Amino acid sequence: MKFGAICDDFTGASDLGLMLAEGGMSVVQFVGTPDAARPAGVGAGLVSLKSRSAPVAQAVQDSLEAYRWLRAQGCEQIMFKYCSTFDSTPEGNIGPVLDALIEESGTANPVIVCPAFPAAGRTVYQGHLFVGDRPLSETGMRHHPITPMTDSDIRRWLGRQSRRAVGHVTLAQLRGDPRAALLAEAHAGRQLVVCDAVEDDDLRALGRAAKGFPLISGGSGIALALPELFGDSKRPAARWQGLDGPAAVLSGSCSEATRRQISTHLERGAPAYKISVADLIAGRETPEAAAAWARAQHGLPLIYSSDDPEAVRYNQDRFGADVATEAVESFFRRLARQLVDAGVRRLIAAGGETSGAVIGALEIAELEVGPRIAAGVPALSVTGRDLVLALKSGNFGGPDFFAEAAKILAAKDGGGGD
Numbered sequence: 453m454k455f456g457a458i459c460d461d462f463t464g465a466s467d468l469g470l471m472l473a474e475g476g477m478s479v480v481q482f483v484g485t486p487d488a489a490r491p492a493g494v495g496a497g498l499v500s501l502k503s504r505s506a507p508v509a510q511a512v513q514d515s516l517e518a519y520r521w522l523r524a525q526g527c528e529q530i531m532f533k534y535c536s537t538f539d540s541t542p543e544g545n546i547g548p549v550l551d552a553l554i555e556e557s558g559t560a561n562p563v564i565v566c567p568a569f570p571a572a573g574r575t576v577y578q579g580h581l582f583v584g585d586r587p588l589s590e591t592g593m594r595h596h597p598i599t600p601m602t603d604s605d606i607r608r609w610l611g612r613q614s615r616r617a618v619g620h621v622t623l624a625q626l627r628g629d630p631r632a633a634l635l636a637e638a639h640a641g642r643q644l645v646v647c648d649a650v651e652d653d654d655l656r657a658l659g660r661a662a663k664g665f666p667l668i669s670g671g672s673g674i675a676l677a678l679p680e681l682f683g684d685s686k687r688p689a690a691r692w693q694g695l696d697g698p699a700a701v702l703s704g705s706c707s708e709a710t711r712r713q714i715s716t717h718l719e720r721g722a723p724a725y726k727i728s729v730a731d732l733i734a735g736r737e738t739p740e741a742a743a744a745w746a747r748a749q750h751g752l753p754l755i756y757s758s759d760d761p762e763a764v765r766y767n768q769d770r771f772g773a774d775v776a777t778e779a780v781e782s783f784f785r786r787l788a789r790q791l792v793d794a795g796v797r798r799l800i801a802a803g804g805e806t807s808g809a810v811i812g813a814l815e816i817a818e819l820e821v822g823p824r825i826a827a828g829v830p831a832l833s834v835t836g837r838d839l840v841l842a843l844k845s846g847n848f849g850g851p852d853f854f855a856e857a858a859k860i861l862a863a864k865d866g867g868g869g870d
């Protein structure tokens with residue numbers, strides 16, 4: 453294993469997996485840090501954690517454990533993958549995890565910090581993160597239920613989280629001599645370097661500039677150059693074998709793109725079942741009832757707690773954010789188990805936290821990356837089991853994502869990536 457990544461959520465890991473697999477690398481996505489050594493034959497190993505929303509100390513501990521395991525597998529470069537919208541609070545977890553990884557690795561090299569992912573509209577310019585034509589803090593991310601992003605200046609946001617000074621490489625420097633600019637920042641004592649990038653070619657230049665640095669960080673965009681750097685870019689894509697059989701969509705994501713996808717599903721008259729947080733907490737709603745409803749449907753059943761920012765805030769104020777989150781996630785954990793036990797073979801989960809809850813409940817250890825459903829979202833097959841999945845980041849995918857995902861998950865000869 454030449455390249456490893458510590459991913460702070462499950463949908464993010466599959467996003468990165470798609471980027472590397474489309475570049476021709478052989479990729480395995482691990483669920484948590486594996487107990488045992490991995491036999492040779494994997495170019496990139498991605499350890500998916502549920503550390504984005506964990507308490508800081510837990511996120512640091514889990515990330516260090518993943519780092520040590522990846523090093524032991526021979527990884528020459530390790531990436532810390534976070535969200536392309538830099539999801540984190542002023543306390544962390546991105547800064548504290550980066551601080552700990554720098555100490556563990558002992559590196560004095562610069563560490564790239566770049567969430568840009570132009571294919572999904574995320575760009576970094578003058579140290580500020582944009583989604584499409586809006587600064588991050590003017591998008592729906594301002595109202596995110598767990599990590600509301602109220603400042604678009606990534607240098608300032610990271611500066612509040614990290615013990616280290618934060619540097620910056622501008623777009624002009626990146627398009628000049630990015631390696632020299634990165635090294636200059638580190639020499640000046642600013643080892644964490646926020647990098648501008650607005651196009652895929654900027655990210656390729658950044659990846660090449662960091663050649664040989666043991667630690668990099670970012671969204672999946674900075675992986676664009678890696679297949680070429682790790683000499684694994686000519687590998688033919690594996691054929692994808694989807695699965696027939698019942699499918700279901702579980703959505704706890706309250707992001708704008710997911711809510712659009714739910715509206716499309718409803719407009720088409722497809723079966724949908726909405727969960728109320730108040731009913732969950734009062735015990736009036738159960739996974740058993742939702743599973744029975746799903747089994748009785750024709751077409752693609754959607755079970756969702758997703759709601760608009762006002763409703764989410766109301767639930768958080770009334771019950772407490774942790775209680776509301778746990779009620780929703782525990783519901784989806786139990787529902788996912790019941791659906792799979794009842795024969796569901798194609799499962800689509802919307803939202804990073806929701807996907808983490810579902811994967812954890814299904815006791816999945818390893819995933820193989822299949823073809824692209826949307827930018828940042830591949831079809832996945834569970835190693836050794838008759839189960840295929842799509843784990844969708846909240847803000848990814850077009851309006852018809854659910855139907856498209858169900859179709860690709862069933863495709864028998866949808867060759868990898870074609």
Ligand SMILES: Nc1ncnc2c1ncn2[C@@H]1O[C@H](COP(=O)(O)OP(=O)(O)OP(=O)(O)O)[C@@H](O)[C@H]1O
Pocket residue numbers: 463596597598704705706707710729757758759763764765767768776777778780781802803804805806807844845846847
């Ligand atoms: N109706 C609701 N009221 C309050 N909280 C909710 C409600 N529905 C879902 N949640 C919580 O909101 C969070 C949504 O996070 P999740 O990561 O699943 O989606 P997302 O933020 O859209 O996705 P991503 O992290 O991939 O961008 C979950 O923790 C979930 O428990």
Ligand SMILES: O=C(O)[C@@H](O)C(=O)CO
Pocket residue numbers: 461463464465467468534535536537569671672804828845846
């Ligand atoms: O980078 C992104 O936006 C996604 O891969 C993600 O992290 C989803 O939660």
